Amino acid sequence: MEHKEKEIEELWSYFFKKPRNNYNPYMLRLLDFPDYILFKKKMMNDYKGKWKEFFGNDNPIYLEIGTGSGNFTKEIAKRHPERNFIGLELRFKRLCLAASKCQKESLNNVVFLRRRGEELAEFLEKEELSGLYINFPDPWEGNEKNRMIQASLFSSLDSLLKVGGILFFKTDHDQYYQDVLTLVDTLEQYQVIYHTSDLHQSEKAENNIKTEFEHLFLYKHNKNINYIEIQKVK
Ligand SMILES: C[S@@+](CC[C@H](N)C(=O)[O-])C[C@H]1O[C@@H](n2cnc3c(N)ncnc32)[C@H](O)[C@@H]1O
Known part of the structure; x- marks a missing residue:
């Protein structure tokens, strides 16, 4: 018991500066998945340029920002054992x-x-990324400067994403969709290679992997799903 209390304290102080009065039990459960979850920044940073060592192979690396509960990640990883x-x-x-x-x-x-x-x-090291997925990020209505997809993301992809690499973006938010199309139009190194405002009525529907939020928007709110593929062309 004492040992557990110590573990909680250590983890709590790793993540939070404020004193602990209660804690999220899932914080401690991070420790149950040492092969699947890294939470210490230094450890992640030490893999910069060396993720192939982590995975034990030279396969291309794809990244997803904001996985949620991981349906999409699990499914795409299953479909593509030749990618990390x-x-x-x-x-x-x-x-x-x-x-x-x-x-x-x-x-x-x-x-x-x-x-x-x-x-x-x-x-991540220069050109370490072969592709990027961003599914249903927060649209930050009224506070759009906080959005994940904005000019600063592309500035970092200028260095990190390989030429030919693709950013795949899905959103229920029609304005976010339009804003990203407009933004990419101003970027010399990137090109929209596919877009639709109704993914589920498009030719991409068949191979689409639904995320948890996508289920919610589709079936509960009967909402059209917007989808864009953006390629780094130089
Ligand atoms: C609206 S949810 C979508 C989750 C999932 N992609 C889906 O479609 O079901 C957005 C997710 O992004 C995570 N998130 C928010 N800001 C983030 C950030 N700056 N970096 C990484 N993840 C973030 C949130 O915790 C949340 O799980």
Whole structure:
């Protein structure tokens, strides 16, 4: 019991500066998935340029920002054993659920990092990324400067994403969709190679992997799903 209390204290003080009065039990469960979840920044940063050593192969690396509970990550990793996947998520419970799904399938090409999408350059080397998925990011209505997809993301992809690499973006938010199309139009190194405002009525529907939020928007709110593929062309 004392040992457990010490573990909680250590983890709490790793993540939070404020004193502990209660804690999220999923914080401690991060420790149950050592092969699937990294939460210490230094460890992630030490893999910069060396993720092939982590995965034990030279396969291309794809990254997802904001995996949620990991349905998409688990499924795409299963479909593509010839690729490696790094999933970023901040919430403890979602990280544990995602890791648990991948563990059940014994996947060896996925890892989840408790890390912000804004910090890619701290743990990825130049041209280490072959592709990027961003599914249903927060649209930050009224506070759009906080959005994940904005000019600063492309500035870091200028260095981190290989030429030919693709950013895949899905959103229920029609204005976010339009804003990203407009933004990419201003960027010389990137080109929209596919877009639709109704993914589920498009030719891409058949191979589409639905995320948890996508289920919600589709079936509960009967909402059209917007989808864009953006390629780095030079
Ligand atoms: C709206 S949810 C979508 C989750 C999942 N992609 C889906 O479609 O079901 C957005 C997710 O991004 C995570 N998130 C928010 N800001 C983030 C950031 N800066 N870096 C990484 N993940 C973030 C949230 O914790 C949340 O799980």
